[in-house]
Amino acid sequence: MKETVFDVTIVGGGPAGLFSAFYSGLRGMKTKLIEYHPYLGGKVHAFPEKMIWDVGGLTPVTGAQLIDQMVQQGLTFDPEVVLGQKVTSIAKDDNGHFVLHTSSGEKHVSRTVILAIGYGILKPLKLDIEGAERFEETNLHYTVKSLAHFKNKTVLISGGGDSALDWAVELEPIAKRIVMVYRKEMFKGHEAQAIRLLASPKVESLFRTEIGGFIPSAGGERIERVVLRKAGGGETFELAVDDVIISHGHENDKSLIENSALNIKMENEYCIAVTTQCETSVPGLYAAGDAVAYPGKQRMFVGAFQDAVNAVNRAKQYITPEADPWGMVSSHHEELMERNRKILQQLYD
Numbered sequence: 633m634k635e636t637v638f639d640v641t642i643v644g645g646g647p648a649g650l651f652s653a654f655y656s657g658l659r660g661m662k663t664k665l666i667e668y669h670p671y672l673g674g675k676v677h678a679f680p681e682k683m684i685w686d687v688g689g690l691t692p693v694t695g696a697q698l699i700d701q702m703v704q705q706g707l708t709f710d711p712e713v714v715l716g717q718k719v720t721s722i723a724k725d726d727n728g729h730f731v732l733h734t735s736s737g738e739k740h741v742s743r744t745v746i747l748a749i750g751y752g753i754l755k756p757l758k759l760d761i762e763g764a765e766r767f768e769e770t771n772l773h774y775t776v777k778s779l780a781h782f783k784n785k786t787v788l789i790s791g792g793g794d795s796a797l798d799w800a801v802e803l804e805p806i807a808k809r810i811v812m813v814y815r816k817e818m819f820k821g822h823e824a825q826a827i828r829l830l831a832s833p834k835v836e837s838l839f840r841t842e843i844g845g846f847i848p849s850a851g852g853e854r855i856e857r858v859v860l861r862k863a864g865g866g867e868t869f870e871l872a873v874d875d876v877i878i879s880h881g882h883e884n885d886k887s888l889i890e891n892s893a894l895n896i897k898m899e900n901e902y903c904i905a906v907t908t909q910c911e912t913s914v915p916g917l918y919a920a921g922d923a924v925a926y927p928g929k930q931r932m933f934v935g936a937f938q939d940a941v942n943a944v945n946r947a948k949q950y951i952t953p954e955a956d957p958w959g960m961v962s963s964h965h966e967e968l969m970e971r972n973r974k975i976l977q978q979l980y981d
Contacts, residue, residue: 635741637729637742637743638662638664638740638741638742638743639663639742639743639744639947640656640663640746640947641663641665641666641730641740641744641745641746642663642664642665642711642745642748643666643719643745643746643747643749643888644674644747644748644750644921645665645666645669645671645672645673645674645706645713645715645748646672646675646748646921647674647933648750648920648921648922648936648937648939649665649667649746649921650665650672650673650705650706651702651705651936651941652748652920652944653706653707653709653711654708654709654940655944655959656947656948657708657709657710658708658709658959658960658965658968659945661947661948661951663711663712664711664712664713664714665712665714666714666734666740667713667716668717668719669715670715670716671715672702672703672706672715673703676699678795679695679775679798680695680696680778681696681777681778681802682695682798686932686933688934717734717735717736718736719733719734719740720733720734720735720888720891721891721893722745722888722894722917723893724894725741728916729742730742730916730917732745744916744918744947744950745916745917746918746920747888747904747917747918747920748919748940749919749921749923750923751882751886751902751922752884752885752886752887752888752902753885755882755885756774756878756881756882757878757880757881758774758878759878759880761843761845763846764846766852766853767846767848767854767855769853770853770854771854771855771873771874772846772855772876773878774877774879776802779802780806781875782806782807782874782875783806783807784807785807785808785809785875786807786808786872786874787807787811787876788810788811788813788873788875788876789810789813789876789879790813790842790876790878790879791879791880792815792816792819792820793820793821793879793881794821794825796814796821796879797822797825797826797829799879800812800825800829800835801825804828804829804832804835808834810829810834811838811871812829812835812836812838813841813842813860814838814840814841815840815863816839816840816863817840818839838860840862840864841863842863843858843859843860843876844861844868845859847870856872857870858870858873858876886901886902894914894917895913896912896913896914897913899924903923904919904923904925905924905925905926906924906926907926908926908927908928910924910926910943910946911946915950918946918947919939920939920942920943921935921936921939921940924939941959944959945958945959
């Protein structure tokens with residue numbers, strides 16, 4: 633059976649990937665989106681209850697609400713969506729098409745490709761403590777899915793970067809007590825967040841300190857006390873806790889770039905070098921979102937959305953050189969105009 637060739641295949645289902653899917657549909661392109669996880673939304677899933685203020689035109693929304701809206705928008709033009717497949721490499725065939733190979737053995741063929749892979753597949757860095765994994769079902773957390781879970785509890789947060797400080801600020805009015813444990817002498821995250829936490833009577837900051845082990849409850853299913861030790865092998869002491877949050881960063885999987893038979897120029901270890909129009913060093917291959925580096929790049933939602941538009945416009949012109957380089961706005965799109973008419977009819981009938 634002859635393989636279907638898509639106009640554009642988007643790798644990654646986060647903000648940049650979802651808006652790429654929407655905009656490529658707006659431009660009439662046959663679109664496929666491949667996501668490693670069994671769900672869409674990308675790293676926004678790491679903060680589902682965090683209030684997000686910096687999306688243009690939206691009043692504050694939670695991460696979960698933003699995911700729902702981005703997914704709904706991204707699927708407007710019914711792209712083919714493939715979930716739970718990891719793209720392991722990209723090559724070109726004799727027809728000049730891109731061939732995307734996945735860990736399941738499937739192949740996907742496309743005229744153009746947009747990489748919206750962030751810093752690669754993000755996996756939280758887990759504690760190297762024997763037996764710690766058994767507490768992940770109870771009170772050891774690598775992300776915060778529900779703020780209400782921590783109400784009136786003593787919470788230990790290990791880490792000193794932006795994510796650790798962000799969670800501490802979110803939990804400070806909810807938890808009974810927060811203990812920040814960090815192996816360095818001062819937090820490296822947002823200065824304003826650090827100042828707020830250091831001034832809070834509900835937050836205790838233990839610097840040059842790290843987790844040495846856990847003491848389980850009588851049943852063995854929960855962490856009852858945390859063994860802490862001074863950095864460099866100093867004294868140890870115990871702390872009774874209700875919950876433990878680990879925020880030590882992520883393991884960045886860049887194997888897709890390394891395994892691909894394409895000369896993809898990198899800006900640094902993790903970022904793909906692109907032009908301001910999101911063109912990579914490989915014609916027909918584009919990149920958007922946190923995956924890219926170029927002068928003036930904004931690592932915000934607005935930056936991901938603009939990258940998506942630029943990448944799709946260049947992909948459109950790669951396939952159809954005479955196409956308008958700047959695309960269109962939704963009010964000029966015939967299908968959306970028809971949908972608008974139906975909505976207005978429903979409102980005024």
